[in-house]
Amino acid sequence: MAKVRTQDLLERFNLELVAGEDGVHREIHMSDISRPGVEMTGYFKFYPKERLQLLGKTELSYYNELNQEERKDRMERLCTDVTPGIVITRQMDIPEELLIACREAGVPLMRSPHKTxxxxxRLTNFLETKFAPFTAIHGVLVDIYGIGVLITGQSGVGKSETALELVKRGHRLVADDSVEIRQEDFDTLIGNSPPLIEHLLEIRGLGIINVMTLFGAGAVRSYKRITLVINLELWDQKKQYDRLGLDEDKKKIMDVELPQVTVPVRPGRNLAVIIEVAAMNFRLKRMGVNAAEEFSERLTQVIDRDQAEED
Structure with missing residues (x-):
């Protein structure tokens, strides 16, 4: 799991650090953010002290109605030795009791001019991305007509060569050889390339080429949502391949099941064109147009008509 520190939030969102400079290297261990409204009333039994704390207009309005002793007590209990930071929104004035408590406990106190x-x-999206489940898969990820296509298959089957032909046809390379995948939602997988091999493509007999240098910035992209898997395998004469497209295979990556198409590889087959058409056909299916089902319905109608004529 990636490490996130309070310092990362300061740099990423340009927050103003008001107090607690000694604690900017505290680690944040979860994406959940707490708004300690109940705690302002004095109820700290279930206080999630390990979360990032956020005080908005509601919390501070209630706080300002407390007496001096209650204010001091609330802020001292709010600032613990594991609290990664406290964020004040709307550029509101910071209570003196909070400043003192943050300095004494070493809790970073930050302020933002934006609405709560x-x-x-923004903070939740950033933290969820950082803490998302992560894995790496051997394959190639290409953006084809807006569809993130993950090309898999055994080593030497022609994945990189196919990706090169797709780039020449105007599509965009995301990752070659190793695809880093993170699950950002229950049904969303985002793929990107490891920094070491970003924009690079390995072609056997030719070596490593820089796709962005050869084909321009429009031929690459940093990340892409994966929605379709194309599995390349050497042609097996004993295996029965799908010829209509009615069967829908699935490939499970972490907790997400993706549609998978198996494409047999043999001399004379233009894999780049086949994968390009597979991506376009996938888009049509999402729009409600399924050629295989239409053919099946036509065939059923012809059979029913012939049987009726015989009767």
Whole structure:
């Protein structure tokens, strides 16, 4: 799991550090953000002290109605030795009791000029991306007509050569050889290339080429959502391959099942064109147009008509 420190939030979102400079290297261990409204009333039994704390207009308005002793107590209990940071939104004035408590406990106190909902949304999206489940798969990821196509198959089957032909046809390379995949939602997989081999493509007999240098910045992209898997395998005469497209295979990556198409490889087959058409056909299916089902319905109608004529 990636390490996220409070310092990362300061740099990423340009937050103002008001106090607690000694604690900017505290680690954040979860994407959940707490708004300690109940805690302002004095109820700390279930206080999630290990979360990033966010104080908005509601929390501070209630706080300002407390007496001096209650204010001091709330802020001292809010600042613990594991609290990664406290964020004040709307550029609101910071209570003196909070400043003192953050300095004494070493809790980073930050301030943002933006609205509370916007700050929560941006911080949560950033943290969920960082803490998303992660894996790596041997394959090639290409953006074809807006469809993130993950090309898999055994080593030497022709994945990189096919990706090169797809790039020449105007599509964009995301990753070659190793695809880093993170699950950002229950049904969303985002793939990218390891930094060491980003924009690079390995072609046997030719070596390593830089796709961005050869074909321009429009031929690559940094990341892409994966929606279709194309599995390349050497042609097996004993195996029965799908000829209509009615069968729908699935490939499970982490907790997400993706549609998978198996394409047999043999001399004379233009894999780049086949994969390109597979991506376009996948888009049509999502739009409600399924050629295989239409053919099956036509065939059923012809059979029913012939049987009716015989009767």
């Amino acid at each position: 909902t916007r700050v929560i949304s």
